[in-house]
Amino acid sequence: MMGLPVWNLDQLYRLGSPELAAALEDLKDKTLKFTAWRERLETGPPPPAAFRQLVTELADLNHLAHRLSGFASLAFAQDTQDQKAQSFMARMNEEMADLGNDLLFFEIWWKELDEAQAAPLAADLPDFGYWLKRTRAFRPHTLPEAEEKIVNLKNTTGGDALVALYDSLTNRYRFRPPGGETEVGRDELMVLVRDADPEIRAGAYRELYRVYGADGPILGQMYQTSVRDWRVENIRLRRYASPIEARHKANDLPEAAVAALLKTIRERAGLFGDFFRLKAGMLGLKKFRRYDLYAPLAEDPRVVDFKTGLGQVLAAFEDFSPRLKNLAAKVAGAGRFHARPGPGKQGGAFCYSMLPGDTPWVLMTYNGRRQDLFTLAHELGHAVHAQLAGHHNIFHFHATLPLAETASTFAEMLLVERLRRQASSELEKARLLFHLLEDAYATIGRQAYFALFEIKAHELTEKGATVDELAEAYMENLGEQFGGAVEVGPEFRWEWVSIPHFFHTPFYVYAYSFGQLLVYSLWRRYEEEGAAFAPRLVELLSRGGSEAPEKILADSGLGPLDEKFWQSGFEVIEGFLAELKSCTTGLR
Numbered sequence: 411m412m413g414l415p416v417w418n419l420d421q422l423y424r425l426g427s428p429e430l431a432a433a434l435e436d437l438k439d440k441t442l443k444f445t446a447w448r449e450r451l452e453t454g455p456p457p458p459a460a461f462r463q464l465v466t467e468l469a470d471l472n473h474l475a476h477r478l479s480g481f482a483s484l485a486f487a488q489d490t491q492d493q494k495a496q497s498f499m500a501r502m503n504e505e506m507a508d509l510g511n512d513l514l515f516f517e518i519w520w521k522e523l524d525e526a527q528a529a530p531l532a533a534d535l536p537d538f539g540y541w542l543k544r545t546r547a548f549r550p551h552t553l554p555e556a557e558e559k560i561v562n563l564k565n566t567t568g569g570d571a572l573v574a575l576y577d578s579l580t581n582r583y584r585f586r587p588p589g590g591e592t593e594v595g596r597d598e599l600m601v602l603v604r605d606a607d608p609e610i611r612a613g614a615y616r617e618l619y620r621v622y623g624a625d626g627p628i629l630g631q632m633y634q635t636s637v638r639d640w641r642v643e644n645i646r647l648r649r650y651a652s653p654i655e656a657r658h659k660a661n662d663l664p665e666a667a668v669a670a671l672l673k674t675i676r677e678r679a680g681l682f683g684d685f686f687r688l689k690a691g692m693l694g695l696k697k698f699r700r701y702d703l704y705a706p707l708a709e710d711p712r713v714v715d716f717k718t719g720l721g722q723v724l725a726a727f728e729d730f731s732p733r734l735k736n737l738a739a740k741v742a743g744a745g746r747f748h749a750r751p752g753p754g755k756q757g758g759a760f761c762y763s764m765l766p767g768d769t770p771w772v773l774m775t776y777n778g779r780r781q782d783l784f785t786l787a788h789e790l791g792h793a794v795h796a797q798l799a800g801h802h803n804i805f806h807f808h809a810t811l812p813l814a815e816t817a818s819t820f821a822e823m824l825l826v827e828r829l830r831r832q833a834s835s836e837l838e839k840a841r842l843l844f845h846l847l848e849d850a851y852a853t854i855g856r857q858a859y860f861a862l863f864e865i866k867a868h869e870l871t872e873k874g875a876t877v878d879e880l881a882e883a884y885m886e887n888l889g890e891q892f893g894g895a896v897e898v899g900p901e902f903r904w905e906w907v908s909i910p911h912f913f914h915t916p917f918y919v920y921a922y923s924f925g926q927l928l929v930y931s932l933w934r935r936y937e938e939e940g941a942a943f944a945p946r947l948v949e950l951l952s953r954g955g956s957e958a959p960e961k962i963l964a965d966s967g968l969g970p971l972d973e974k975f976w977q978s979g980f981e982v983i984e985g986f987l988a989e990l991k992s993c994t995t996g997l998r
């Protein structure tokens with residue numbers, strides 16, 4: 411495809427240039443200078459003016475570090491086979507690990523400082539207030555330094571080693587695809603769950619869980635050990651009230667907001683069941699099986715050239731707010747956008763919001779399919795978010811996890827809305843709604859039920875449940891989730907041992923449901939308020955990560971995160987489903 415843009419990394423550095431070497435030297439000098447604070451802090455808290463100086467130096471240092479490590483990632487992403495890029499990336503990884511260790515003393519000191527001494531210092535630096543407060547928020551759950559060191563040391567051969575073993579074991583799994591002769595890896599096998607042939611879809615799942623199931627008892631035992639390790643550390647030692655509370659703290663979300671989210675999704679799970687029934691009808695299936703969840707509809711064969719595609723995405727932004735459109739357009743025009751395919755180019759897509767006040771970098775591979783338009787909208791949404799928050803310092807600039815996907819997902823909604831209006835046939839409209847609802851299920855329904863299973867698994871393990879009992883609990887979880895709309899094969903009892911998130915980052919998955927349903931709830935407000943809503947969203951986005959998510963929403967007039975809020979997100983899904991029903995009636 412002609413005319414695809416490529417970014418210009420020379421705007422940052424050139425690999426092997428004297429400027430790059432000088433910047434690395436500068437980073438070393440700045441680090442050395444900063445570590446001199448260590449001794450000064452040991453003699454007691456500095457006066458406010460000196461503390462301001464310290465924080466400014468630290469922010470500067472972070473700025474430069476982000477620029478250098480960001481350049482390394484971008485150079486590597488554009489050509490992962492480039493040996494110079496590879497070696498610079500490896501070097502920066504080491505430098506960043508060293509830097510982290512060198513700077514750690516400040517965080518420890520700040521966290522341990524008495525409240526009476528910390529308060530006046532923080533009050534003098536309102537611009538850095540949230541970051542300073544966040545760092546200290548973990549104080550009640552921090553152990554004395556010697557104990558923290560023991561926990562760290564023992565983790566490397568304990569909990570972390572267990573997760574590494576899980577990875578080593580499962581990464582070696584090979585699968586025989588249905589009808590195939592040669593064995594393949596998991597990713598390759600999973601492509602087949604989207605196959606048009608129902609037998610191939612079923613065969614792929616059966617093979618997946620045949621292999622995981624063969625090791626099911628031992629993987630389950632590993633999971634239970636990691637659950638116990640989580641409990642020992644977070645409840646016994648760090649005094650969190652529940653296993654999930656440690657995750658809420660990291661996300662800076664109140665327990666009640668997440669509880670309301672999960673309760674609402676549970677109550678409305680039937681809506682996804684209705685969607686699956688509709689899908690069964692569209693596919694002409696009498697029985698809808700779990701194997702058919704990702705069965706494809708006839709794809710749209712059209713290819714949209716880049717100029718037209720970008721034009722459509724920008725117009726979708728403009729429908730909402732010309733300011734958003736201008737910020738999105740800036741990325742494409744600033745030599746910061748890489749859309750051309752290349753042999754060593756990294757797969758997937760990302761928006762790298764490297765520095766406050768600087769135009770973000772976006773990478774994707776544009777092939778002109780419908781999915782590419784959504785990726786384009788998504789990544790440009792991230793880029794808009796970062797630019798709106800560009801006036802914050804480096805510690806407040808990036809949105810925190812629960813709000814990180816707000817602009818990107820909202821941008822996709824804007825694109826759906828525009829394409830739906832322009833759709834020339836019922837089939838085209840159905841395809842869009844279908845894409846949307848499938849995404850809503852995978853992100854909201856599925857991930858929330860994963861989190862519900864984790865909560866249950868932690869409870870059961872605490873009570874001494876066996877691996878088989880956890881497998882039973884998982885089947886009950888699926889039963890509730892699908893509510894009779896989907897027939898689940900017995901081998902799915904081993905699905906939970908195949909989810910790496912459960913082992914790597916307990917309770918992480920609810921953030922996906924949170925982010926996506928949040929956007930649907932915001933969309934409902936947009937439907938109700940029309941143009942008056944745009945400034946609220948702009949306000950929300952421009953806060954970046956400078957406050958707790960719930961506070962940012964409240965300040966923008968968009969909270970509170972209660973059941974009513976989450977229900978309003980489901981009203982949007984309900985509307986889409988009704989529309990899909992009406993436009994498929996004629997198609998069947």
Ligand SMILES: [Zn+2]
Nearest residue numbers: 788792815818
């Ligand atoms: Zn994203």
